[in-house]
Amino acid sequence: xxxxxxxxxxxxxxxxxxxxxxxxxxxxxxxxxxxxxxxxxxxxxxxxxxxxxxxxxxxxxxxxxxxxxxxxxxxxxxxxxxxxxxxxxxxxxxxxxxxxxxxxxxxxxxxxxxxxxxxxxxxxxxxxxxxxxxxxxxxxxxxxxxxxxxxxxxxxxxxxxxxxxxxxxxxxxxxxxxxxxxxxxxxxxxxxxxxxxxxxxxxxxxxxxxxxxxxxxxxxxxxxxxxxxxxxxxxxxxxxxxxxxxxxxxxxxxxxxxxxxxxxxxxxxxxxxxxxxxxxxxxxxxxxxxxxxxxxxxxxxxxxxxxxxxxxxxxxxxxxxxxxxxxxxxxxxxxxxxxxxxxxxxxxxxxxxxxxxxxxxxxxxxxxxxxxxxxxxxxxxxxxxxxxxxxxxxxxxxxxxxxxxxxxxxxxxxxxxxxxxxxxxxxxxxxxxxxxxxxxxxxxxxxxxxxxxxxxxxxxxxxxxxxxxxxxxxxxxxxx
Numbered sequence: 225x226x227x228x229x230x231x232x233x234x235x236x237x238x239x240x241x242x243x244x245x246x247x248x249x250x251x252x253x254x255x256x257x258x259x260x261x262x263x264x265x266x267x268x269x270x271x272x273x274x275x276x277x278x279x280x281x282x283x284x285x286x287x288x289x290x291x292x293x294x295x296x297x298x299x300x301x302x303x304x305x306x307x308x309x310x311x312x313x314x315x316x317x318x319x320x321x322x323x324x325x326x327x328x329x330x331x332x333x334x335x336x337x338x339x340x341x342x343x344x345x346x347x348x349x350x351x352x353x354x355x356x357x358x359x360x361x362x363x364x365x366x367x368x369x370x371x372x373x374x375x376x377x378x379x380x381x382x383x384x385x386x387x388x389x390x391x392x393x394x395x396x397x398x399x400x401x402x403x404x405x406x407x408x409x410x411x412x413x414x415x416x417x418x419x420x421x422x423x424x425x426x427x428x429x430x431x432x433x434x435x436x437x438x439x440x441x442x443x444x445x446x447x448x449x450x451x452x453x454x455x456x457x458x459x460x461x462x463x464x465x466x467x468x469x470x471x472x473x474x475x476x477x478x479x480x481x482x483x484x485x486x487x488x489x490x491x492x493x494x495x496x497x498x499x500x501x502x503x504x505x506x507x508x509x510x511x512x513x514x515x516x517x518x519x520x521x522x523x524x525x526x527x528x529x530x531x532x533x534x535x536x537x538x539x540x541x542x543x544x545x546x547x548x549x550x551x552x553x554x555x556x557x558x559x560x561x562x563x564x565x566x567x568x569x570x571x572x573x574x575x576x577x578x579x580x581x582x583x584x585x586x587x588x589x590x591x592x593x594x595x596x597x598x599x600x601x602x603x604x605x606x607x608x609x610x611x612x613x614x615x616x617x618x619x620x621x622x623x624x625x626x627x628x629x630x631x632x633x634x635x636x637x638x639x640x641x642x643x644x645x646x647x648x649x650x651x652x653x654x655x656x657x658x659x660x661x662x663x664x665x666x667x668x669x670x671x672x673x674x675x676x677x678x679x680x681x682x683x684x685x686x687x688x689x690x691x692x693x694x695x696x697x698x699x700x701x702x703x704x
Contacts, residue, residue: 233262245539249572252541341372348375353383370399374408381412386419407436414446423453441470445477452480455641457488475506479514486521487643489677495522508534516548520555528552543573550582559589577608584616593620611637611645615652622656630656647678651686658690 240255247255344359357379363372373396380389393412400406410433417426430447433440448463464481467474478501485494498518508515508531519528529552536545546569553562563586569579580603587596597620600613618633634656637649654669670683 233265236262248541344375348379353379370396370405374412377412381415381419390416403436423450426450439470441467448480457484460484461488475501475504476511479511482518491522509538512548525552525556543569543576543579547578547582554585559586562586577603577606581610581613588616596620611640611642615648619652627660643676647673647676651678655686655690
């Protein structure tokens with residue numbers, strides 16, 4: 225039986241969702257108010273349904289008790305008619321009393337467990353994870369069940385309680401007696417690993433899943449992503465290639481494979497794969513961030529900007545298109561144009577970490593170090609600092625004479641798993657040593673940067689830049 229009120233609420237939410245791409249800030253604010261009201265209404269309907277469900281359950285139990293009493297009354301009447309059988313029946317009843325009570329109790333509890341499970345799953349579907357966890361825990365208090373444990377783990381995970389989720393999932397894994405249940409446990413375990421950013425363990429679990437089904441495309445795809453997180457680009461490329469062999473129309477896998485090729489230094493192959501993805505009929509804004517980064521990495525600036533413009537055209541009231549455009553302009557050394565796009569992105573999403581990072585980068589490129597510093601400090605306080613944030617803040621500290629702070633930040637980045645961040649950090653630390661007159665340390669860093677793949681021409685430019693800075697500083701001292 226379908227709940228018409230809930231169906232109406234779902235339709236109302238769907239209508240709001242369809243209007244989101246074209247909505248301005250004021251409209252979005254009204255939408256949020258409407259969604260809050262609809263959620264409150266849905267919750268009240270759900271609570272009412274649960275009350276009715278409780279009454280139904282109690283009535284079922286009462287009917288069972290009445291039937292049992294009637295049966296007992298009939299039995300007593302029969303026993304009174306035949307006294308010789310009364311003792312025998314009582315003896316039988318005495319012998320069977322405990323098993324009968326156990327069976328009846330199990331039946332009663334199964335109704336309650338079933339109700340609690342249905343509530344928990346209903347709450348989970350509504351993304352009310354705390355309520356889902358409470359109902360599922362109630363079910364498990366009466367009767368343990370691997371499937372309920374899995375959903376309970378998912379509920380705690382969605383609510384941010386990672387350790388509690390892991391504990392319940394461990395119980396489910398121990399109780400799994402069939403391959404389907406084990407596969408479900410492993411899939412949730414991958415999500416747990418991702419939440420903890422434990423990519424090594426995620427790889428291990430994904431290979432367990434592959435042992436159950438070596439042809440599962442999604443597992444190979446997720447394995448590729450995990451290898452990328454670990455900066456294992458060759459392994460990632462092989463995983464995405466495996467996806468392409470089983471599903472040749474997976475554009476996202478093609479783009480990630482292209483990214484893996486570019487990051488492993490096989491830029492021409494990555495560019496060819498990117499061109500192949502363009503011929504598959506997907507609109508430019510599909511997987512826009514991946515496309516833009518790939519275009520920039522393969523020196524195709526016009527195509528990168530075209531993709532960003534496509535996103536802006538389709539989603540004019542969202543910040544992401546302007547963030548991508550700002551990135552394109554910053555990379556192509558047009559900081560003033562980048563600043564215009566960045567400010568537009570910040571207007572649409574004032575607290576967005578990507579827009580704030582771009583604002584800090586653009587301010588730095590324009591020479592406004594205090595403005596860059598303030599923006600990047602906010603990003604760090606929000607817990608969203610990237611390697612780029614660290615590098616810019618280290619450079620600003622060095623230029624402001626905060627040598628110890630610059631060395632601290634650059635020293636951390638020299639151990640970064642990402643080659644791009646590591647090379648830049650070592651290069652900038654070498655420049656800092658050179659500026660401080662520490663020639664031996666500077667030469668050691670420059671040699672290491674070359675060993676990591678930085679061209680000698682970049683080292684020459686860095687040396688010339690520091691020498692120019694020293695010369696300008698000496699001239700200012702002489703004037704003063």
